Amino acid sequence: MLVLDHVTMKYPTGTTALNDVSITIEKGEFVFIVGSSGSGKTTLMKLLLKELDPTAGTIMINGKDYSKVKRKDIPKIRRDIGVVFQNFRLLKDRNVYENVAFAQRIVETPPRYIRRQVPSMLTMVGLGDKYKSFPKELSGGEQQRVALARALVNNPSILLADEPTGNLDPKNSWDIMNLLEEVNKRGTTVVVVTHNREIVNAMKKRVVTLKKGTIISDEKKGGYIDED
Amino acid sequence: MKISTLWYCFLQGLKNIKRNLLFSLASVGTIVACLFLFGTFYAIVMNFEAIMQQMEESVAVTVFFDSGISQEKIDEIGEAIRVRPEVNTMDFMSAEDAWKQYSNELFHGDQEKIDAAFGTDNPLADYASYNITITEVEKQVEFVEFLEGLDGVRKVKSSEATAKQLESINALVGYASVGVIVILLLVSIFLISNTITIGITIRKEEISIMKLIGATDFFVRTPFIVEGITIGLVGSAIPCVFLFFMYKMVTDFLTNTFSDLASWLKFLPRNEVFQVLVPVCLLIGVGIGFVGSLITTRKHLKV
Structure with missing residues (x-):
């Protein structure tokens, strides 16, 4: 379970990115976070990944209060959260196999399991035959699939996807969203930050809408709300 | 941490050198150039002091x-x-x-x-x-x-005059050589650590990705440290080997060419110079490689 309780985030510059935000996301839910630029979506993602600490309020993931987590324990929390970025953020000097295997190496998975699980994960995202390719040899959609395989290979309980279709064409966008839905059906909590109106409206999932750092709408089976 | 993970980090450090070949070569080149200059000057100063000592002893x-x-x-x-x-x-x-x-x-x-x-x-x-x-x-x-x-x-x-002149020259050479060696050392440290810092800074995105998917500081940092130490080791070993052979050639050449001055132009034995120079060069190369990569990665680990 993921809980944000009266979370406020003020940057040292004086900008308030999030103001008294409270959201509870149950285990196994699929949630879209939508909003225009400057609404606080990126800050929310950074808070969930503990890249930032809120100036007020509490964040709890799977019962762990983020404010009580020591710096040295942050990696342990992140290992239970798969993350996918808009610009993929793959390790450019490593091939597809190594990019996915890397996520397993950091949790010290025995090499024999890595050799078994990585090809299986790549097959699931449809890249079983491209394990030797380097990121620059792949299309945007393929790179996002690699990022998804990397995010899922350690079986995280939560998957955060920050604009996962932002750099993709409609077909690839739908492929990725179908994969995310598939992952969600297997029990993983999925949180997707997106601008993609068509996908949000078509998927009929829970939609949380942010505007200038506050929640203006939180609907089950909702749609994309125009803020204006 | 498991042995297999340590081994993986070590191998990644070595692979990083190949992956970032241009940066690695630039770093090794900088270290070679700096330590070659340092080593050459050190050998000259040591021999000059030895010759001065011989002259003093002949008074x-x-x-x-x-x-x-x-x-x-x-x-x-x-x-x-x-x-x-x-x-x-x-x-x-x-x-x-x-x-x-x-x-x-x-x-x-x-x-x-x-x-x-x-x-x-x-x-x-x-x-x-x-x-x-x-x-x-x-x-x-x-x-x-x-x-x-x-x-x-x-x-x-x-001969009080000769003694005083030698004493003055000796003091002058002493101060000048300490000054130049310190300056060369500082310039070397600055250039080498700067090259290593740039090399790591351009990969801060890579560090940030590793951290966001749950890598520990140790896991991220170890390959960079292995890389820094290896570059430092190679970069300091090359000028040592080069100077070792060059020293013999140059001293033989000078001794033969200026045989008339053989009574006072006596160079230090090669081993005497290099038993200090080699450890100092290796310490500088490896030390800066280690400390440079440690400090620079620390700066980018706060993700």
């Missing part, structure tokens, strides 16, 4: 005795001098040997002419002497005062 003090003094008394004075810490070498020249040497120089060894001029007389009968070289030219004045105060000593001959 002699000569002690003459009172007229009619007994050999026992001369021996007694000799013992008093010999125990002094300033004494490097000490040779006794009897009045007979002094005359023999002088007359040979004057008459080119023509015994008939010597006999005709002086018969059995020894004009240098009162010129038995101790010829002493001292360890440190700076102590000459004090040492001469001691000699002049000895009972039975008539005269002490020394």
